[in-house]
Amino acid sequence: MALKKYVATRLVTMFGVLMITLLLTISLVGSNMDTILKQGVVFQVRAEITEDPSIANSFASSEEFEEFVQNQIDQRIETLGLDEPWYSPQRIGLTMYKILLLDFGNATFLTSDSGSSDVKEIILEKLPRTILLFTTATIIISVIGIFLGALSGSKVGSVIDKITSSFAIISSSFPVWWIGMLMIFLFAFVYQIFPARATPPIPSSDPDYIISLLYHMTLPLITIVMIGFGAWAYLVRNFMVGIMQEDFIMSKKIMGISKKKIIYRHALKNAAPPIVTILALSLSGSLGGAIITEAVFDWPGMGRLYFEAITVMDLPIIIGATYILTVFFLISIFIADLLYGYFDPRVRTGQ
Helix, strand or coil: CHHHHHHHHHHHHHHHHHHHHHHHHHHHHHHHHHHHHHHHHHHHHHHHHHCCHHHHHCCCCHHHHHHHHHHHHHHHHHHCCCCCCCCCHHHHHHHHHHHHCCCCCECCCCCCCCCCCEHHHHHHHHHHHHHHHHHHHHHHHHHHHHHHHHHHHCCCCCHHHHHHHHHHHHHHHCCHHHHHHHHHHHHHHHCCCCCCCCCCCCCCCCCCHHHHHHHHHHHHHHHHHHHHHHHHHHHHHHHHHHHCCCHHHHHHHHCCCCHHHHHHHHHHHHCHHHHHHHHHHHHHHHHHCCHHHHHHHCCCCHHHHHHHHHHHCCHHHHHHHHHHHHHHHHHHHHHHHHHHHHHCHHHHHCC
16 A cells, blocks of 8 residues: 555656646746747648739739738638737647647758658657667766676775775866867767768668667767766765665674675665756656767767757747656656665664
8 A cells, every 4th residue: 555655646746847847938928929820820821822822813903812811821820829928828838739649740940861740750750769868878977887886885995995985086177078079079080990970871761770870879878878987986885884884784794795795785785866857867867968979979869950050940849849858867767766765674664
């Protein structure tokens, strides 16, 4: 019963956060979005009428024709509910409902690789690439970081501990775009091992596209891992330092249990709740913070899409991408809460 209540509370909280995020996003771009939607209606109506020359020829004067076009535009705007102010409860409620159903409309300027302007199609095309890059990087970073952090935390003051701590400080001090440009200069221009652009030169329909994508992903992946694992190791190291001083660890040492088993089976297990939380935050945060990394390496994912949409103020894509990234963030936090409750039963029982 306690677990069900714990899960239900988390789900209600996550849904509330999602609704608030949607409301804030719509409120910030509402007036501009309203203008874009009405302009889209005007463009669509005029394009439909232009396709049939007989309609224009049926009018005696250009004034009558323009009046007919304007009437068609007004009717279309009224049918879509755009005659109401963007801030009216009806408009806001309808917009939120459509977004919840992944109906983001059509992009104003950008298109998918296949030429579609449907925002949902554009996002579904870019999202898997971002997940591939940053999920792979996060897994590698966490594995290396946990191993090094546990080892450093069990040998405070040793050479490995000093190296790990120093590297964490140094790697965290440099911005990712600067390291990225250095990596591109070194491995793409000096040694020419990897391509400078992470976007494959072949279309996504090509059978060799996946292999080309993985090859182009190598340089940004190495850069992200190199920058990230030091901080991870330092965090795990700090968790382990405190746990290694606990009485139950001391008793296991007295019992003669091997140090390796104490570190990786007992101490690391007790450090699991905060590590899981950081892992979830790192994964969701990397998906949302991929803008600079993808822009530097020209990786064809959500980050670059976000950057391009902001550059040209393509509001439907900005809203859609914000919604999708928020959903991923909330899902990762929800999974972290469940795992936290699994590792520490006191959390889900409220003790």
